[in-house]
Amino acid sequence: MQRTRLDTDRIRAARRVIDPVFLDTPLYRCEALEPELGCAVSIKLETANPVRSFKGRGTELVASLLAEHGPRAVVCASAGNLGQALAWSGRGRGLDVTVVASRFATAAKLDRIRALGAGLELVDGDHELARERAADIARCEGIRLVEDSLDIETCEGAATIGLELVEAREQAEQTGPAGPAELAGPAELAGPVPPFDAVLIALGGGALATGVGHVLKDLAPGVEVICVQPLGAPALTRSWHERRVVTTDSTDTIADGVAGRRPIPAVLNDLLLVADDAVLVQEASIVAGMRLLLDHAGLVVEPSAALGIAAILEDRDRFAGRHVVTIVCGSNVDGDAYRRWVGAAALPHRA
Amino acid sequence: MQRTRLDTDRIRAARRVIDPVFLDTPLYRCEALEPELGCAVSIKLETANPVRSFKGRGTELVASLLAEHGPRAVVCASAGNLGQALAWSGRGRGLDVTVVASRFATAAKLDRIRALGAGLELVDGDHELARERAADIARCEGIRLVEDSLDIETCEGAATIGLELVEAREQAEQTGPAGPAELAGPAELAGPVPPFDAVLIALGGGALATGVGHVLKDLAPGVEVICVQPLGAPALTRSWHERRVVTTDSTDTIADGVAGRRPIPAVLNDLLLVADDAVLVQEASIVAGMRLLLDHAGLVVEPSAALGIAAILEDRDRFAGRHVVTIVCGSNVDGDAYRRWVGAAALPHRA
Numbered sequence: 043m044q045r046t047r048l049d050t051d052r053i054r055a056a057r058r059v060i061d062p063v064f065l066d067t068p069l070y071r072c073e074a075l076e077p078e079l080g081c082a083v084s085i086k087l088e089t090a091n092p093v094r095s096f097k098g099r100g101t102e103l104v105a106s107l108l109a110e111h112g113p114r115a116v117v118c119a120s121a122g123n124l125g126q127a128l129a130w131s132g133r134g135r136g137l138d139v140t141v142v143a144s145r146f147a148t149a150a151k152l153d154r155i156r157a158l159g160a161g162l163e164l165v166d167g168d169h170e171l172a173r174e175r176a177a178d179i180a181r182c183e184g185i186r187l188v189e190d191s192l193d194i195e196t197c198e199g200a201a202t203i204g205l206e207l208v209e210a211r212e213q214a215e216q217t218g219p220a221g222p223a224e225l226a227g228p229a230e231l232a233g234p235v236p237p238f239d240a241v242l243i244a245l246g247g248g249a250l251a252t253g254v255g256h257v258l259k260d261l262a263p264g265v266e267v268i269c270v271q272p273l274g275a276p277a278l279t280r281s282w283h284e285r286r287v288v289t290t291d292s293t294d295t296i297a298d299g300v301a302g303r304r305p306i307p308a309v310l311n312d313l314l315l316v317a318d319d320a321v322l323v324q325e326a327s328i329v330a331g332m333r334l335l336l337d338h339a340g341l342v343v344e345p346s347a348a349l350g351i352a353a354i355l356e357d358r359d360r361f362a363g364r365h366v367v368t369i370v371c372g373s374n375v376d377g378d379a380y381r382r383w384v385g386a387a388a389l390p391h392r393a
Numbered sequence: 394m395q396r397t398r399l400d401t402d403r404i405r406a407a408r409r410v411i412d413p414v415f416l417d418t419p420l421y422r423c424e425a426l427e428p429e430l431g432c433a434v435s436i437k438l439e440t441a442n443p444v445r446s447f448k449g450r451g452t453e454l455v456a457s458l459l460a461e462h463g464p465r466a467v468v469c470a471s472a473g474n475l476g477q478a479l480a481w482s483g484r485g486r487g488l489d490v491t492v493v494a495s496r497f498a499t500a501a502k503l504d505r506i507r508a509l510g511a512g513l514e515l516v517d518g519d520h521e522l523a524r525e526r527a528a529d530i531a532r533c534e535g536i537r538l539v540e541d542s543l544d545i546e547t548c549e550g551a552a553t554i555g556l557e558l559v560e561a562r563e564q565a566e567q568t569g570p571a572g573p574a575e576l577a578g579p580a581e582l583a584g585p586v587p588p589f590d591a592v593l594i595a596l597g598g599g600a601l602a603t604g605v606g607h608v609l610k611d612l613a614p615g616v617e618v619i620c621v622q623p624l625g626a627p628a629l630t631r632s633w634h635e636r637r638v639v640t641t642d643s644t645d646t647i648a649d650g651v652a653g654r655r656p657i658p659a660v661l662n663d664l665l666l667v668a669d670d671a672v673l674v675q676e677a678s679i680v681a682g683m684r685l686l687l688d689h690a691g692l693v694v695e696p697s698a699a700l701g702i703a704a705i706l707e708d709r710d711r712f713a714g715r716h717v718v719t720i721v722c723g724s725n726v727d728g729d730a731y732r733r734w735v736g737a738a739a740l741p742h743r744a
Contacts, residue, residue: 062564063421068441070414074505087441090419094691154425213413340445340693340724373691 043263046312047194048256053201060102061134064091065202069210069367071235074338079351080358082235082365085339086203088372089347093154095299095372097127100199100249104188105131107195114138115185119176121169121246121298122151123372124190129160140185142176144168148298148344151374168293170303191247191309200250204257207367211237211262235365238265242350242368245269245278245320246300248309250371255316269313269320270349272328275301279320281310296383297328299346299372327352333384335370342380344372394614397663398545399607404552411453412485415442416553420561420718422586425689430702431709433586433716436690437554439723440698444505446650446723448478451550451600455539456482458546465489466536470527472520472597472649473502474723475541480511491536493527495519499649499695502725519644521654542598542660551601555608558718562588562613586716589616593701593719596620596629596671597651599660601722606667620664620671621700623679626652630671632661647734648679650697650723678703684735686721693731695723 057065068087075083088096101124108116115138118128125141132139141155145164155162163179165171173189180187190196214237241258243251255267271279274295280288287310293301313320331348334355335341350368354361408416419438426434439447452475459467466489469479476492483490492506496515506513514530516522524540531538541547565588592609594602606618622630625646631639638661644652664671682699685706686692701719705712 063419066417068414068419070442073443073508085441089691090436090438090441091421092424157424336693337728340440340726342687342691342693375691377688 043259044315046252046256046315047308048198048201048253048312050257050260053198053205053257056103056198057202057205059106060099060199060202064098064102066206067091067203069206072339075334075351078334078338079354079361081354081361081363083354084238084365084367085341086207086367086369087341088203088370089341089343093123093127093130094374095123095127096200096203096250096369097123098130099202100124100196101127101131103195103199104128104193105135105137108137108186109135113184113186115183116140116188117142117176117179117185118188118190119143119169119172120190121301122147122155123299123374124188124196125155125160125162126151126158126374128188129155129158133159140179142172142179144172148374148376148379150376154374168303169301189306191249191252192306196249197253197256197312199253201253201257203250203369204254207241207254208257208261211265238365238367240266240268240361240364240366242268242270242353242366244300244346244349244369244371245271246346247302247306248278248313250369252309252312252316254369256312259316266318267316268353269317270353271300271320271322272297272349273322273324275303276322277303278305278310278313279322281305282313282317282320285314295328295345296325296379297345297349299344300349321353321357323349323352323356327355329383330355336384341370342373342375343370344375345383347371347373394610395666397603397607397666398659399549399552399604399663401608401611404549404556404608407454407549408553408556410457411450411550411553415449415453417557418442418554420557423690426685426702429685429689430705430712432705432712432714434705435589435716435718436692437558437718437720438692439554439721440692440694444474444478444481445725446474446478447551447554447601447720448474449481450553451475451547452478452482454546454550455479455544456486456488459488459537460486464537466534467491467539468493468527468530468536469539469541470494470520470523471541472652473498473506474650474725475539475547476506476511476513477502477509477725479539480506480509484510491530493523493530495523499725499727499730501727505725519654520652542600542603543657547600548604548607548663550604552604552608554601554720555605558592558605559608559612562616589716589718591617591619591712591715591717593619593621593704593717595651595697595700595720595722596622597697598653598657599629599664601720603660603663603667605720607663610667617669618667619704620668621704622651622671622673623648623700624673624675626654627673628654629656629661629664630673632656633664633668633671636665646679646696647676647730648696648700650695651700672704672708674700674703674707678706680734681706687735692721693724693726694721695726696734698722698724
């Protein structure tokens with residue numbers, strides 16, 4: 043592999059700095075999903091922690107470095123999850139955290155940022171305007187700007203998920219197909235199920251994808267790294283396919299966590315080195331993915347966390363008979379919106 | 394502590410036999426719940442595994458012993474979660490598993506038992522009739538009967554949760570109140586939050602309560618062990634208070650996982666040694682607990698898993714300002730029933 047900005051030894055060291063509450067998250071096969079999807083599916087669950095998303099892995103790294111060496115004041119732009127995680131990590135270390143967000147951001151995320159004691163400034167525009175405003179604040183006030191996906195800590199924090207995946211895969215290989223989790227589920231999977239051979243990763247700014255992708259390509263290069271973005275927010279996926287930064291004028295998706303318009307060149311460069319594919323999915327598939335995860339896995343997820351399931355739904359042939367991991371990266375939803383998405387028709391079990 | 398039937402060294406050893414997918418489950422503080430509850434609340438999440446309940450810890454122990462020494466055929470009565478877990482553990486070890494359940498059991502649980510390849514026999518009565526029928530099958534066919542809460546493996550498997558709780562508490566004590574998870578949430582919690590001082594445990598047959606209670610009383614005797622049962626299925630709680638087995642003629646609760654009528658004397662004896670209290674909660678509180686866990690923690694839970702939150706809701710004064718752990722023990726629900734329970738009014742966030 044050509045060198046990305048990330049470093050596997052630094053990622054290993056990061057695990058000693060991140061609060062254990064964010065590490066060693068559940069990874070388990072979810073057979074109840076499989077008849078609908080036609081492949082073996084394992085879930086890497088990043089929602090069972092104090093901020094309900096994977097972002098704490100990166101903000102723990104950022105905040106611990108700042109607490110040791112840096113300024114005590116920090117600002118970030120966020121669709122909500124990074125801001126909530128930075129507020130949590132900063133509070134524990136006495137940092138002064140400001141979050142800039144779109145006033146259209148998910149209310150539940152904004153509520154939690156406030157509840158965690160961070161300053162919250164709303165801009166009358168989308169996430170890209172929030173990014174500009176956060177940069178202005180950092181410049182004017184001379185405080186630290188945390189830029190999601192550009193700051194290497196946000197990528198390397200997320201990359202610790204990759205280490206956990208690789209370690210689990212090595213264990214599964216040692217146990218062999220006779221292990222308890224390895225027997226057949228649906229008809230498509232008759233016979234032993236091998237260790238996973240693909241990982242589906244939500245693609246937003248790129249921290250999660252470049253982080254997990256870097257570790258997989260370094261330590262388990264045979265595993266396919268597939269990024270998934272909504273058709274309504276395709277900038278980084280298009281950039282990956284055209285091998286140059288492509289921006290869009292707007293976004294139109296319920297997947298608020300991944301709705302960027304202006305990819306960061308350095309992140310694209312890394313993504314070009316570690317991703318095997320980047321695919322776009324429709325809104326209806328994202329909603330169908332959320333419903334499947336609720337009905338068959340008992341999981342409440344935010345739209346970004348259903349992108350992987352959406353990708354399988356849109357291309358069952360590609361995954362047929364394989365073993366796929368999808369990272370369930372967040373569960374911060376507004377109740378009303380969630381109820382609309384997964385609605386009454388979505389719960390098929392009849393008593 | 395007087396001696397229970399359980400043994401802490403055996404419980405430690407059990408961790409080497411149980412598939413790691415069931416161990417080291419998330420334990421995290423959930424501040425979004427706290428304004429409603431008036432105390433610090435941490436969740437021990439037992440639903441992010443292949444069977445969506447804690448029962449795999451016990452069935453792994455049962456099945457591994459049988460695979461080594463015992464008969465290859467096994468039968469159990471189950472409200473659904475034990476059966477699903479025994480089917481999973483038995484399948485991985487080539488055991489022939491039969492589950493007897495009430496035909497009124499949760500359909501989603503019965504579906505999963507079938508999907509995992511176990512034989513399923515339904516009885517036209519409640520869980521106590523299923524217990525009788527399972528015992529008959531074992532006797533007639535000369536196969537192993539697994540009796541939940543009576544068989545020590547079911548208690549000692551569940552008890553591994555207690556080890557994880559004690560270890561987390563010791564770590565929190567070492568980190569001290571300056572640790573990141575220890576700062577104040579709602580007004581009731583101004584100032585540092587100490588390590589937890591009470592654990593709320595769903596009480597059904599008693600395996601979970603005697604298991605976790607044994608370990609806590611052995612290794613962290615200052616922690617209050619509080620069992621919670623529905624008013625509509627009070628047999629073991631009444632037995633605990635009267636210090637003798639009290640049976641009931643019927644049960645009337647949505648908490649299917651804990652709806653027994655005939656406590657087992659040996660289990661009651663252990664419970665008398667390890668529980669500090671046993672309380673009964675109303676159905677409305679169980680539903681309110683399920684809604685709170687959905688709205689503020691993003692967790693789908695079955696009614697039994699909301700008993701702890703229900704207990705706090707019914708006695709806020711008792712827990713005010715304290716730090717309480719509640720074990721979220723299962724998430725196997727029928728979609729339609731779940732939608733009815735948590736209904737439209739339950740999702741308060743307005744976009």
